[in-house]
Amino acid sequence: MVDLGLTHLKIQSLGGLAGIVISHPHYYTTYVTWARHFKCPVYVSVEDISWMSRDTVSDINRHLIRENHVTILPGITAIKCGGHFPGSLVLHWTEDQGILFIADTIVTVPVGFLRLKSFQSETEKYYEHFREPCD
Numbered sequence: 001m002v003d004l005g006l007t008h009l010k011i012q013s014l015g016g017l018a019g020i021v022i023s024h025p026h027y028y029t030t031y032v033t034w035a036r037h038f039k040c041p042v043y044v045s046v047e048d049i050s051w052m053s054r055d056t057v058s059d060i061n062r063h064l065i066r067e068n069h070v071t072i073l074p075g076i077t078a079i080k081c082g083g084h085f086p087g088s089l090v091l092h093w094t095e096d097q098g099i100l101f102i103a104d105t106i107v108t109v110p111v112g113f114l115r116l117k118s119f120q121s122e123t124e125k126y127y128e129h130f131r132e133p134c135d
Helices: 007-014 029-039 045-051 116-131
Strands: 042-045 061-065 071-075 076-080 089-093 099-101
Touching: 007 029, 029 042, 042 089, 045 099, 071 099
Parallel strands: 042 061
Antiparallel strands: 071 076, 076 089, 089 099
16 A cells, blocks of 8 residues: 555645656556546556556556557647657646646756767767776
8 A cells, every 4th residue: 555645635635636647667656546546547658568567457547648649638638759768758738838747758958068079079088098908
């Protein structure tokens, strides 16, 4: 049994959950507990199904996302990006100017601040050290 702590009370006070979209396997561990508590469907990418520890759970309405994108609710779309895992998902919410929920499917890094040529030559110098013969 998973302890939901006080989080479930806060979620319930905000109206509960209409569905759970899981971005990738790192978050598969407690989906059954949350889906049972909120009596809502769970959406996962078919490419990542082998990572699920339970093939089927009779009282959970699990949807396998096979398309590149699928509407979960009006204005809410799951988009398959791949990368982190083959079926990694992001969630696009169109309200206001739109919000993209990325979990850790997309990671931003300050690469734009580096001069690519300079970075490449520094990297080559670093690896050159490992090519030298050992005494």
